[in-house]
Amino acid sequence: MSQLVYLDTCYGPVDKDIIEKASKIRLLICDVDGVMSDGLVYMGNNGEELKAFNVRDGYGIRCLITSGIEVAIITGRKAKLLEDRANTLGITHLYQGQSDKALAYRELLDKLGLKPEQVAYIGDDLIDWPVMEQVGLSVAVADAHPLLLPKAHYVTQIAGGRGAVRELCDLVLFAQNKLEDAKGLSI
Numbered sequence: 001m002s003q004l005v006y007l008d009t010c011y012g013p014v015d016k017d018i019i020e021k022a023s024k025i026r027l028l029i030c031d032v033d034g035v036m037s038d039g040l041v042y043m044g045n046n047g048e049e050l051k052a053f054n055v056r057d058g059y060g061i062r063c064l065i066t067s068g069i070e071v072a073i074i075t076g077r078k079a080k081l082l083e084d085r086a087n088t089l090g091i092t093h094l095y096q097g098q099s100d101k102a103l104a105y106r107e108l109l110d111k112l113g114l115k116p117e118q119v120a121y122i123g124d125d126l127i128d129w130p131v132m133e134q135v136g137l138s139v140a141v142a143d144a145h146p147l148l149l150p151k152a153h154y155v156t157q158i159a160g161g162r163g164a165v166r167e168l169c170d171l172v173l174f175a176q177n178k179l180e181d182a183k184g185l186s187i
Contacts (some may be wrong), residue, residue: 011157011167019163021137022175025136026118029131030165031106032075032082034124035141038161041077054161060169061089063182067173070112074104076127084185102130122168123148124160139168 033039036057043049061071071092073086079096087093093111096106109116115134121128124144129151132138141150141160149155155173156164173179 010170012141014154014171018137018171021153022120024117024136025069025120025172025175027070027072027108027112027114028040028061028168028172029072029074029108029119029121029135030061030072031101031121031123031125031128033077034144034160035122035150036085036161036165038074038159039124049081050080051081052130052161053085054163056163056168057161058089059182060166061091063173063178064169065090067176067178067181071107074101074131076101076110081179091146099127100130101127104135105131105134108124120168120172122156122165150183157162 016067022185024111030036032034037051044050052179064071070093071091073082073091073097074096075082076098082096083094091129093108098104109119116134119135120139121131121135122141123132124141126145126148127150137154138152139154139156140148141164142156143159156167158164158167170179173182
């Protein structure tokens with residue numbers, strides 16, 4: 001199966017301008033709640049916070065990192081379990097408790113020496129828009145806040161926490177002719 005058929009079959013047709021934007025990506029920034037997780041937060045009796053993460057998203061992230069694309073997390077909340085998830089996936093750029101996500105974004109650009117057009121950001125709510133409006137490829141998950149959807153360059157077919165990050169990872173890998181290289185990796 002060709003990469004284009006795979007992408008089209010799995011996620012539907014993708015405009016050429018989106019593929020062009022994705023071909024330039026060197027950094028993917030992810031929000032967490034509502035993107036890497038379904039947005040639900042479970043509280044244990046001792047105050048511990050629990051979230052579920054989709055393994056397909058994790059595999060997509062590992063594929064990006066293995067192919068030389070940086071991955072970062074910028075989230076408004078703070079949780080120890082997210083540090084563990086980031087470490088498991090090999091994500092070294094983790095910004096938690098960020099009420100101003102644009103500040104962390106600018107720090108990442110400076111740190112990595114990247115231009116805005118080399119960055120993709122995937123989010124689900126209005127707090128994500130200040131970064132999304134600055135990047136080369138802004139992505140909203142399928143179940144994002146209704147006001148965010150029309151502002152995004154691309155809206156995933158899949159909801160947050162259900163494989164939306166993987167969809168974006170596949171798109172970037174496809175645009176850079178690296179999708180076939182994803183076979184055989186492990187998490």
